[in-house]
Amino acid sequence: MKAGYLYGIAVLLIVLAICAGCTDTGGTETPAPTTAPETTAMPTTEAPMTIVETAAADGRFTTLVAAVDAAGLTDTLNGPGPFTVFAPTDDAFAALPNGTIAALLEDPEGLLTEVLTFHVVSGRYMAADVVNLDAAPTVQGANLTITVEDGDVMVDGARVVVTDIEASNGVIHVIDAVMLPPTCHLTVGTSEGAPDHQHVWCEGAAETLPFCNDMGACHTHPIDEGGNMAEAAGAGPHTHDLT
Structure with a gap:
């Protein structure tokens, strides 16, 4: 009888010893995730646009962009360059004598190309560079005359109204008049x-x-x-x- 009692005490002590290492937080067990956590992709940066793409996206140069396309100069101005373009706005083209634009478009490889390339200079010239120039050779072949008058930068009689619109292959400066070759x-x-x-x-x-x-x-x-x-x-x- 005594031996049976002692045996029962021993079994109880063993069970208590085993359970002494157990803890009960009173909560529910969180199951292990079955899928990998979602990751947020890093935002991608779009490649800078070319001069023609930049001008087209701007909205002020619809006539210029159409003229460049008509003259077959789009690929050139989308090329590596770099180029500096003095870009007349739509209002600048509208200020030409009535009928001039239509006449230019009728001669795309001749006079139209001459006029457009007179607005393009090889190289990237930011505003800080332009104000230090007296002249700049154009792709057309003639030089642009650059002056500063009463704080305004004038390029062959056209006033620069916005500067340093950067593109992947050059820079655009906005002018308020269409410049004619000499x-x-x-x-x-x-x-x-x-x-x-x-x-x-x-x-x-x-x-x-x-x-x-x-x-x-x-x-x-x-x-x-x-x-x-x-x-x-x-x-x-x-x-x-x-x-």
Whole structure:
């Protein structure tokens, strides 16, 4: 009897000893995750846009972008460069004599290309560089004349209104007028009796570019450079001084 009692005590002590290493937190066991935790991908940075892509995305240069495309210069200005582009706004193109843009588009590989490449300089010239220049050679071949007047930077008579729009292959500076190559000019005034209007004329050409009124009627002038006048033509006889 005593032996059985002692045996029972021994078994109880063994059970208590085993359970002494056990803890009870009173909570529920959290199951191990069955899938790997989600990870957040690092944001990707888009590659900088080219000059043409930047101009197209800007919204102020729809005429310029269309003209570049018409002249077949898009691939060039999307190329490695670098280029500095003095970019006329849509308002600048609209300020040209009526009919000028249409006439330029009719000669995409000639006069249009001449005008557009006159706005492009090889190399990347930021505003801080431009103000230290007196002139810059263009892709067209002629030089741009650069001056600072009353705090404004003037490039061949056009005012720089926004600077340093950077692209992957160069930089854009915004100007408020379309610049004409040195061989092309605006006529000055008209003779008495004709409404005020201007034509674009280029040295060596047989006639001026057309001027079109609001009704769409257009006229040109044959050029008499010897007499320094564009001869009478159009709905009413008149002449233009070519100086």
